[in-house]
Amino acid sequence: MINIVLFGPPGSGKGTQAHNLIEKFNLKQISTGDLFRYNMKNDTDLGKLAKSYIDKGELVPDQVTTDMLVDEVKKPTDAAGFIFDGYPRTANQTAELERIVKEVLNSEISVCLSLVVDDEILVERLLKRGETSGRTDDSNEEIIRNRIKEYYTKTAEVAELYKQQGKYVKINGVGEIDEISQKLFAVVEKIK
């Protein structure tokens, strides 16, 4: 299996690049942000809980996020592996993902692909996306800046953990979408 952690701050292009990677390598994408938005749209209990954090630009607590992820990983699939998009976002989630991939899939994380984008470009991109995304957390600069702050205080350390395992690969996330995809493809081809 190829199991990719697609990593980077909000607005770094994870969703867009996940889309290109799943097509190229027949992978299944699991986006915790998308799963929360699905639950919010359907007004489930999980959706209501998640909304109270997401609307402030804060991370949803680890336990509920991980439980939701496990349910998704357990669903049968004929994909060649997974792309984890937006998970893990804390050191605790990183350890949980390692355990889940081992226990449920009898596999391991192959690589952490990290998209690097300057903060001011992120803010610009997210405000622009907010014009059409309908996402409440894209709609205002204060919330966007809080999401970036959460990234530095709670999520950035995830990169360190994958660095220690020798699984961390950094890619410049600024440029043409296809050009960035080609760079990601080249890394995955090498580890396949």
Ligand code: AMP
């Ligand atoms: P995203 O679509 O990945 O930008 O996620 C949108 C929001 O969902 C984030 O700002 C968090 O509030 C929440 N979220 C998504 N994934 C996670 C996660 N792994 N842990 C905690 N909160 C998350």
